[in-house]
Amino acid sequence: MANRLGGARKPVALVTGAAGLIGRYLLATASRWAPEWDVRGLTRQDVDLTDEASVSRIWQEHQPAAVIHCAAISRPAVCEQDPELARRVNVEATVLLASLADKIPFLFLSSDQVFDGRQGWYVETDRINPVNYYGETKAEAEQAVLANPHHTVIRLALTAGTSQTGDRSFVEDMRRSAVRDHRLTLFTDEFRSPIPAGVAARAVWELIVCERPGLYHLSGTERLSRLDIGKALATWYPELSSGLQPGSVAEYRGPQRPPDLSMRCEKIQRLLSFPLTGFRHWIASRPRDGADLWDYAMTDLNP
Template identity: 35%
Template sequence: MSISPLRQRLLITGSSGFLGWHLYQVARAQGGLNREQIFGTHHTRAPHPPTWQSTAIDLTDFTALKALFEIIQPTAVIHTAAQSKPNLCQTDPIASHAINVTASLNLAGLCADANIPLVFTSTDLVFDGHAAPYREDDPVHPLSLYGEQKVLAEEGILERHPAAAICRMPLMFGVAPTASSFLQDFFQMCDRRQVLKLFVDEFRTPVNGFDAAKGLLLALETGFQGRLHLGGKERLSRYEFGRVITEVFGLDQSLIQPAHQADVPMPAPRPPDVSMDSSRAFALGYAPQGVRQGLEEVKERG
């Protein structure tokens, strides 16, 4: 991939997060960007590697955000910073609205004023899970506050910056040094010989974090505008996904047990099947690996 002028000063919000870490690796390796061309923002945790130029900032502070924009003068922005945990959004609606909605809209306004591209990370949880697989133009109907906040952000961003790319992310897996993930929790529970109850009635189209990062950079590179699904090619239940993880990593299969969503009450309601049809992205060149190969890559990279 060539170095586009759009990415001469790429700003990635959420540098200490799961996706931020993957984006940095992919932008350096595949996009050929050097360290001086990538800027990050983090909030409470420092990013990895420590050499990444990243600024500690609360993105809900508009004055600070505007000042940072003036200093960095980005030529493109990928916005991954968020309260990404649906249960925490449900229990802290005000703080989560501030980062997931208000800060995202402010960022869109700054990108529109500067006439630079913005890639926003939304979620498959904008859907209620009763009519999968979902295409970009299907009606949204979120069950959780997190999903509602992402819908508000999508709409508000496109109003302020119609050229923005709204990328709906699926369940992502991998291991990032600074962020917790589903896979890390899985390994820790297996290490403790704890039984994992995994849903047989919750379906997603998961992708490896590196592939997700490649999809976001592709959206930026191709100048994509509007909504784009970056799901994987396979639809799996959480339980089926867990089985593949145990096979790839040689873990004890008896530690995973089938469960139903109704068995495990949580603050945020969970849709049954938010599998995405990502053929629009596939036609653009997005080529995520299958789940098994994606897990093999995580294993190889250690």
């Protein structure tokens, strides 16, 4: 049977950052949510995206019909420590890939951190104003990507999941700190609208399949303090339950943090086949049963 390219084989979708938190969920859920694509993951071992010649070689090798670009320097603290690296990966590599993908769908994962967090409940038309270098690189890359009308930017919220290396998600950070310090102080005055990685992956695939380019917000529908997020996760991870302590962002020393990055997702919701709900609902809708967030995503988050 002919595919969308008129050939007999499935079109190739490349996923960069395939060993990272979200790339790994995208790869693992592809056969379920994007069976019409031949999905291939690229890790840093396959290609250094800051090396233009290697990127060109990989491009020729795979000849993709779509790209989901997840590779990034994704930790704000690392971006502050090494702004040159952050710019090369988050901006320049994105611009390079987007230019190679000139005529095909290209989906770039940006972040809620393009906002300053003074307002909350952001929509796609709100003014961006990043307060840290990570947010600045994301904002700059967004502009370059959206210059092409075939391309898509998803501003993703704080994402809950588990990674192969155990050190990629905020959930893993929380669990590690709780075990090490026997307590975990979480801010009551910093707000996010988190989403499980499995849900985010499904939404990304649906957006690729429906071919509706543009700018979208993707998050849970609930605005939660860091402490409330920790309490929700404690029903899954008992090591969090005993040591949770309220704290204030005023006590934090480090790169500036946006206080309220809750986002509204009506625009993407209109295209999705399943409802985005609140983080606590996602977590509470299934008993943990000894499973992990990874198993959870691989079963049925949103039947």
